[in-house]
Amino acid sequence: MVLPEGFALPPWYLLVPILVVLAGTVALLWALEPPVTDRTVLAFAPWMMLGSALHVLYQLSAYPDRFEILFATPTVYLITAIAAGLCWIVAIFLYAGGLQPTIPRFLGVAGTAFFTVFAMVIINAGWSQETFDLFWPVICVVVAGIVTAIAWVALSLWFTDVAATTSYTGALVVFGHAIDGVSTAVGYDVIGVAETVPLSALILEAGESLPTADYIGAGWLFILVKVVLALVILGLFKEFVDEAPRQARILLAGVAAVGLGPGIHNVLLFIAT
Template sequence: MALAQQTGFLPVGLLQPDILPTGFEPPALPYLVVVAAAVLVVGWLLVREDPPVTERTVLAFAPWMALGSALYVGFQLQQYPDAVAPFFGSPIVYATTFALAGVVWLALRQIPAVGRPLPALAATGGVLALVPTALAVQYGLEHDSLTLVEPLAGVVVAVALAAVAWRLLGRLAPEETTIVGAAGALAVFGHVLDAVSTTVGVDLLGFGEQTPLSAAIMHFAAALPTEPYLGVGWLFVLVKTVLACGVVVLLAEYVREEPSEGNLVLAFVTAVGLGPGAHNILLFIAANPTGL
């Protein structure tokens, strides 16, 4: 979920009255019009061409989800010129990234030399994501706020926990996990990464949770006798993991009956977990508040 440094943002255990998280603000109208027009045009072109949305399509867009998150970190760190920075704020950065990814996907499908457009799409997104990631790391080096141990340990924990959750889910719902395949596993991992990274930020690095519902869960956990030993994030990890597994199982029938539509929804579910999770990890690496 959305996190920010404690200073000037939501402290743990204090809920905001707003529904949307802090930092969720549309840009000025001219930027909004440009991005909206780009999304509409790209969306129309995709609908007209009607490419199949498969399990591999969901996986191919994963690097683009990370790219959007990395671009937003750069916006938070004020690394972009004022003229283009509004394209990378929240939530417009995700629309900006979608438009760019859609253009690249459409272009790759039209190039005869590209025999396999989806791997090329994934590779392009991965290479582009390296640029804002490198800028964020550079920021951490220049401001003596680079932190690697806790964020990377969080990634390792998320991988392990997601693997265990997926294995258990496979035993409980073998048919459903077979239908969604690797795309379903990615969706579970994305939400586990979001939950674990949130816990690392709140319990270890002094960040505050910005999303009211997530903060409510942590507020409840703070009142439990486990708080001195486990912190406040463990309950959020548990809830997020169970919910992610449940949603993936529920989507299995949709994916089987309407593969393109079902996988499109699965891609969205993946994005709202993997995107914030990747954002949290990169933000922690670049701007640990204890090092600022």
Template sequence: MVLPSGFTVPPLPALAVLLAGVAAAAVALARERPPLTDRTVLAFAPWMALGSAAYVCYQLDLLPAAVTPFASAPAVYGSTFVVAVAVWLGARRTDSPKRVLAGVGLLALSVPVALTARYGTMNDSFAPLWPLFALLAGFLLGAVCWVALRRFRPADARAVDGAGALVLFGHALDAATTAVGVDALGFGEQTPLSRLVMEFAAGLPTAPTLGVGWLFVLVKLAVAVAVVALLADYVREAPTEGFLLLALVAAVGLGPGAHNLLLFTVATP
């Protein structure tokens, strides 16, 4: 998945509040222009997963009515952006801004994770085995891609540093969870381009034994490695802008991967 399906527009009052918040956050960033480094991108990792985790709670109807409009998709990504920017700018006034940013993000992420786990336990639908396998596979695949990048493009790997590694892990997680969801758990793929790749794989002789997700995994990882390598020059020339692009690319992988991981733990097709 690149983005969760089921996008809805929130009611007009909530939409107005959200747009005002996004505008205020954007103005604050433009005024302060905080530098963005690879460590800052890593500190934002919990926030990249937070929006998707909150969206899972929205899908499962676990949120209070006042919060629900701000947790639908795509509104939840704007809501997360506003809160993350506020925390980031506030953290910059502390002695350990990156630790504060990451710590608050982890605490915020723990709320939808706990709500989802409680839902699964109460409804006897808590089934973490396959999601855990997908998580481990994501770590392994991301590590393999990072080692390959360091081996064959060492200068690029040094330039992107931890932010590049996060991109590879995020997209490896998305690829692994999507493949597990389709081949092992019976979920359907909602993204048209990803679905085309899987439909092509379904026509190959390997489909009865390997399923259809393996080709999507290979394509996804190849694209992720290529994008990281291409952005390395941009990072060297304009670090803040380059790391911002890496953060966005990481979020496009890590967010959907976290969504799949959490939803598959408690939901059935």
């Protein structure tokens, strides 16, 4: 089994319109050719987290039965991508009309507003069910920040050109995978959550088989693998960012989302349950 548990596609009569709208959004953005800078990638971070929040609400059974399949994996991320893409298009036209000083500002503010609303819904759900807890979620974010800082300093010292070229986009990639690794480790070693992604489960099982498992748990190996993989990807993308910065940053944003999305999902789920 390669796909994670809970992976489910909606019926074709829902999936086809979603794919058509997504393709149309991508096509329009391709035609508009908006600039993609480090600020653009950072502006998409709250949208990545929004997808996680929407999926957590699905796991909390917050949606009506007829619509809940739209917020399962992977459809929820397709819908979030459509929303982010449409907001990006609106930001482009507002900037062109002189109504916004920059495109990333509108994109980031809108994403942050949407994420905040749905995150508050999750917090309220946890509070009403008396399962609200901030201790481990805060620990996850703080430790992920420390791990990111250490990894970024190491990258800056030994591979200065890679850190300078990938810049804030690279830092987001490292943080995204750090918080995914840390939250997964906390869930596995401390809270006792079973890992649903087969490949991740294999790494955690490998960590559990090491002599260090009795002292520091099994999750440290997963954190190490995630962060090292992120740094290796940045190294491989260095020349690509130099030659085609727009395309490279878009792909790196996708790499960041693969880490940040699951990581924030774990953190929000810990808060509510």
